[in-house]
Amino acid sequence: MRTRFDLLLILPAGLFALAFFVVPMARLALVGASGPEGLGAYFSVVTNARHREVMLATLALSAAVTVATLVLATAAALFLARHRFPGRGLLVAMLTFPLAFPGVVIGFMIILLAGRQGLIGQVSDALVGDKIVFAYSMAGLFTGYLYFSLPRVLITVMSGVETIDPAMAEAARSLGAKPWHVLRDVTLPALKPALVASGAIAFATAMGAFGTAFTLATDIDVMPMLIYTEFTLQANFATAGALAIVLGLVTWAALLVARAFGGASVAAAG
Template sequence: MPRRQFLLLLLPAALFFSAFFLLPMARLFFIGASGESGWLAYLAIVTDANYFRALWTTLAVAAVTTVLTLAISSIAGVFLERHRFPGRAALVAAMTLPLAFPGVVVGFMVIMLAGRQGIIGEVFTMFGGERPIFAYSLAGLCMGYVYFSIPRTILTIMAAAEKLDPRLEEAARSFGATPWQVVRDVILPGLRPALISAGAICFATAVGAFGTAFTLATRIEVLPMVIYTEFTMSANIAMAAALSFSLGAVAWLALAVARSASGSTVAAAG
């Protein structure tokens, strides 16, 4: 393809990328240094105890969410890909339905499940137990993030499981491998690029999720909520911008590491 034609085809994408990503990020970067602290605002996320605690809480929730999502999605994804049964299509559709829900709706669903008037509490009180309320804790936030992350992860796992060669598993069994050894030595290595890619997307999404945190994080501080507070309550726009840019850098780093480790393209989450 001639160089000029190549550049003309690339131009629309380059303009779109510049207008909706590079320029806003550059503007955000300089706004973050426009406050009283100047460029030191970017160090506040590790030097200020409150910001640092919020960062670690955010990373911990994202890590737990990623592990739980990958575990659930791997088991369900491989099973659904390899078994055909009545109602399978409806089940897959139901498991991917949360893709259509905004984070706030997911948060309300967790409240209806584990809140003060939640279904879990009703069941416990029905049998004379104490009503558990964990919708507004880290457990509730993780539950919301897992629910939100499973659909996109399970679709990736199902696509990867479709490409696994069953003859490798048969060969492993013929040499005396146990079911666990087949999973460990054949299935998981085959799913490795998909697991890394899906895990990175899950982690990055959980790090920056706001809607679910806005609904549930009334007793805990995660970085998206801290940024919202700095911007709306304290009118500290410079610090909010610095924290936002830092949070975006963390999410980008997770995707970059996954791209390198998996050896395949990591698509951005919707």
């Protein structure tokens, strides 16, 4: 009786996954192998120089965004979780506000900040007589990805900090440990599950994000834009499908590794 009830509980989620994940992914995999290259299309990220370069650039960008996000968000989370002051709630709300913005809006914000008529360009032109413009490059995309990754990581790490027993840090300090040693030997190891989980989320989001890249794509080659170009401009459905499957597999592999190192807490990220 218990088993039958459990099956009834999982049935809606199973039907949803079948209809909106398994069937579409299977169809996409078949489309990817339907081109002239057949199954060889799935190896184009190795055999095709441009595809390989774009994949490596996407991996490097996602890794850089993940590291920068973890460093900034961890520092902010440690401060916010340990201090209570007037306006703290408002500050946390402002830091998590980017969660409400779609990627296209973030792209426009980067253009307003670092575009040809952006604020940074106007200030640099007034100071040194030369406009600094980086919105339409990898630097602009990095800034955009960092902007929408920070809130996700910040929330997760703050929750992790609040679960740490303060007595552990107090015991370390009473034994003569300096603040840096407490951070390195006590706080960060205790935060490992939260850091790995949030890092996996940041990496996966950066690998597949499209809206911001589409808005800024003047001189940007990342996998989502390559797939979009193959699908819409070249009408190369097989290549686009194969690249989409490969992108998904690479991201899934990264999440799998993160879960292996971070434990079950990374399940939410995958």
